[in-house]
Amino acid sequence: MAPLKSWLSIPQDSHFSLANLPFGIITSKNSQTEKRPAVAIGELVLDLQAFAHGDGFSSLPSLKDHLSVFSQPTLNAFAALGQPIHREVRTYLQNILSDTTTHPQILKDNVSLQKTALLPKHETKTHLPMQIGDYTDFYAGENHAFNAGCLFRGPANALQPNYFHIPIGYHGRASTVVVSGTPIRRPNGQLLLDSTADPKIPTFGPSRRLDIELELGCLLCKANPMGEPVPIEEAEQAIFGFVLMNDWSARDIQAWEYVPLGPFNGKNFGTTISPWVVLFDALDHFRVEKLKNETKLLPYLEEGRPDTVYDINLEVDLTTPGPEGSTTTISRGSGRNLVWSFAQMIAHHSVGGCAMQPGDLLGSGTISTKDDSGLGSLLEMSAGGKKEIMLAGMDVRKFLKDGDTITIRGVCGGEPGALVGFGECVGTIESAIVFS
């Protein structure tokens, strides 16, 4: 199938082809305080508030009563309209932006609306796309779970007995989920510098083992009332779309605090997501099978199809600071390295009656390849801090230094002009606060 062509000029290598049309929240040079929804298309963004005000949706009557969702500072209201409406709107916008549009009067031939609604991306700023009610981080990246388990407990006990029965997850901190580009301050905390000492006495200071976690984030669009589980066959309908995610982790803080109730300050200082939400439908062409799980699943987790994860090419760059700084791609992996799908995570999360809401964020867990080419954390790349990760310019790292920038990219498909990508998820480390 030839790629959809637009009357706009879209670079062939753009993540935001006409096949994508991801949704985000912007402000612009001309309207710096009013956050509003937009769609990314090539090097432009379509301001949906301006588009709606300019009668852009006049040929989509079913949306008539819902246009206020495009005057909101988050995508929550649009998401809550449900997948059938997202589908209609995205298909409609693909038509409007296509060179064979059946509604040329709406935008293609409407220079005045083009001027108000089509903005150069570099004149806009992106913001957190949704108000996140609750954030849950899963652990579905089997290779990462195995690698991390080996470092802590050895290969024989790397994965717990529950691992292949349950999509293991924990509640994260919603208040510190931030949009790409937000600086991340190195956390201070309790560190056990000598774990063999008896008694164990922690010291206080900046984390010395500051790490990344390469994840896929899933944003929800559907609520289930408390006490009413989401059946597995309906779970995909609760998915609004996907973002890249970096679940920054302070390994030393985490190691001392996490028994018996799980990660806390080792994680809650910041989680970065990419700004453009790639809608559920946009990834449909890139479904692949999950990692094989030989375990017989309980029925509430059994999916009707095996291809419920996505073939997303993932890359992680580490850029060192300063004028001499260099950029090295330290990981090249794929979104297919998950043993649980988001539908299974949703079914499990709600099976006891937990209420989910539009704007909830689910993290996949760290995504690593089986070999060393696409590991999702520095912990794995440095074998627990035992070996150095080689960077360009003769530099090395075990964990992050102040000023380091991490850039995650993710893109599906290889056909020029038809890429479905996430853009970038970026964060730079600021030095820790000095306690007096």
Added chain:
Amino acid sequence: MAPLKSWLSIPQDSHFSLANLPFGIITSKNSQTEKRPAVAIGELVLDLQAFAHGDGFSSLPSLKDHLSVFSQPTLNAFAALGQPIHREVRTYLQNILSDTTTHPQILKDNVSLQKTALLPKHETKTHLPMQIGDYTDFYAGENHAFNAGCLFRGPANALQPNYFHIPIGYHGRASTVVVSGTPIRRPNGQLLLDSTADPKIPTFGPSRRLDIELELGCLLCKANPMGEPVPIEEAEQAIFGFVLMNDWSARDIQAWEYVPLGPFNGKNFGTTISPWVVLFDALDHFRVEKLKNETKLLPYLEEGRPDTVYDINLEVDLTTPGPEGSTTTISRGSGRNLVWSFAQMIAHHSVGGCAMQPGDLLGSGTISTKDDSGLGSLLEMSAGGKKEIMLAGMDVRKFLKDGDTITIRGVCGGEPGALVGFGECVGTIESAIVFS
């Protein structure tokens, strides 16, 4: 000091004496959909929206620009005004309601405003007092932590090496925090019926070990930006007030799921809080010293005073269902049984830079006495399900049965007419959903 006297008739044993004045959110018989702030006083509630509309705050000029906070469906906006304003408003209302009020024209002699603003409590309904952004549950009840640790690991290893260094906590689920009176459905989930089997194969079904956790909840009123810790000496200023909390727990689901990332579905099906927020100031007279911690604390956790927990008499009733049902008080404890204060929890929670917000809920962790008189969970009362808890009417329990009602009460002070109490935190267990 003689108790403050009101021109209203307040029962001597009321939790809501003039010394208290807790804040909540109500609807009423006459206005069933409009949620708005109110204050509980004896058997009445003062509707703050009606009071403000009727110029009730006209003698408190500093509040003039903030009256819209009383037309909100949650207390978040009022809380965000900060402790000095809460103090002014509560002191002002104590004056207005006192029999020696200096502003009798406001309410005491204003029969018309009394009619619109003073409502019989039984004609009102309470709702969740705040929109809860993030909910964190701590583990500061040393006796409970020890008892639970003994059941799982024996007395020698009951408490982890980090326990006396860190106020251990984990992120909970905000979407299922509900107000007293909301039914709690027994969760289904994965259960490992035979934990000695190899391999370990879970079954699916309703939790058989459904439990309570008696806790104190702390609601926050102050935000700190991401990356900027709250110093311990300022941490109490972030406290809006306190509620009773029942952190319902499915012990069997929790036992199978919780390694390595902590409790998840074993907890997230429901957490009940009492509806009336007892303000920070109202508890000031009831400060007592925390449980002794022999460990040298890191400076960021060192408090300037030792009396940072509260002498709250706590009781738990279990009421069995049906016409033959009986009520037994199964626990009589005290809020003093904490080894960490909420100020320490806030300082620790934010020390790595985690952003806190008005409306965040912190749970103390289960509060148990050292002896068996005031245990905070059935797990402890039944010694891990090994012995029966005796109830009135020859009935017994190890864990909760369908239809059981748990009522938690908490009250400070013993002087008639001057009690500062929380009222009740109630929940009844509904039977689990039947999966086909």
